[in-house]
Amino acid sequence: MTMNVEPDRSFDLGTYLSIRRARIDATLEKFLALEEPRALYEAMRYSLLAGGKRLRPILCLAACELAGARAEIALPTACAIEMIHTMSLIHDDLPAMDDGDYRRGRLTNHKMYGEALAILAGDSLLAHSFELIARHTTSIPAKRTLAVVAELGRAAGPRGLAGGQVKDLANEGKSDVGMEVLQDIHTRKTGALLEASVLSGAILGGADAPMKARLRRYAQRLGLAFQIVDDILDVTSTREALGKCVGNDASAGKATYPRVLGLGESRRLAEVLIADARSDLAVFGDRATPLVALAESLLQSLR
Numbered sequence: 001m002t003m004n005v006e007p008d009r010s011f012d013l014g015t016y017l018s019i020r021r022a023r024i025d026a027t028l029e030k031f032l033a034l035e036e037p038r039a040l041y042e043a044m045r046y047s048l049l050a051g052g053k054r055l056r057p058i059l060c061l062a063a064c065e066l067a068g069a070r071a072e073i074a075l076p077t078a079c080a081i082e083m084i085h086t087m088s089l090i091h092d093d094l095p096a097m098d099d100g101d102y103r104r105g106r107l108t109n110h111k112m113y114g115e116a117l118a119i120l121a122g123d124s125l126l127a128h129s130f131e132l133i134a135r136h137t138t139s140i141p142a143k144r145t146l147a148v149v150a151e152l153g154r155a156a157g158p159r160g161l162a163g164g165q166v167k168d169l170a171n172e173g174k175s176d177v178g179m180e181v182l183q184d185i186h187t188r189k190t191g192a193l194l195e196a197s198v199l200s201g202a203i204l205g206g207a208d209a210p211m212k213a214r215l216r217r218y219a220q221r222l223g224l225a226f227q228i229v230d231d232i233l234d235v236t237s238t239r240e241a242l243g244k245c246v247g248n249d250a251s252a253g254k255a256t257y258p259r260v261l262g263l264g265e266s267r268r269l270a271e272v273l274i275a276d277a278r279s280d281l282a283v284f285g286d287r288a289t290p291l292v293a294l295a296e297s298l299l300q301s302l303r
Ligand code: GRG
Pocket: 051, 052, 053, 054, 055, 085, 087, 088, 089, 091, 092, 097, 104, 156, 157, 161, 162, 165, 189, 190, 226, 227, 230
């Protein structure tokens, strides 16, 4: 199956996404075949192959193409990013964290396999992701692969996912969380990996410094808008529609955008961020069509 989807005026996001998802799903299956110890691999595959929108790997591939290279060269990194993201979901759902029962339309990892295996499945996905990038990224200068490893290591660690989660937990139940703290939590917890997904694709594709700066700004705005929409849907949507628990933020006393700004103002902020993300890429014309359409589709989930 070819992965190339030429952006043009008749661009159809639905078709684009389903072609990309199918390719990512097939490659994830190949990169995480069942081995020994079977229980550990089963737990890793259970969450990784459970579906999910595959937004982060799709962003990575799209940024690579925007930079002028074939999406294929970024495929191992795109799959690695989905592994890091899945690790964060498994750990986020643990009883010591957000204590969720459902994710991606099925029971959470620890509900299926117990806490010990869920922790180890998450750890293994994280370690495996970096092995995958190092072993399977070929035909490009090693310097680019190293830069990708640095981006993703940063996004997973204290400046990204882990740091954001710590700050999120530390602010649970506080009634006086302001915009600055809220933005810091979500820039790390959600924004950092989205940003690294776009940047990794751009780096692998050979983007120059001005292009990387534009893509970084686009990804930062997209990341914040994504979290705002996620927070809104936690209030307004259902478990059936989202495939994960809803209402958890309010019951855990989480710092969220609707709580700090209200639903209407949160929606308006998301709209402004997406409009700005679109302008960040205007200079690239039709080549940016997929990234622009992806950003705009975020708002459609609120309609
Ligand atoms: C162990 C290094 C280390 C880090 C883990 C648990 C944790 C630290 C961080 C939590 C990060 C987290 C779960 C943030 C929420 C991000 C978010 C809005 C996820 C939902 O993403 P979607 O909607 O989900 O793309 P799908 O299932 O479609 O992939």
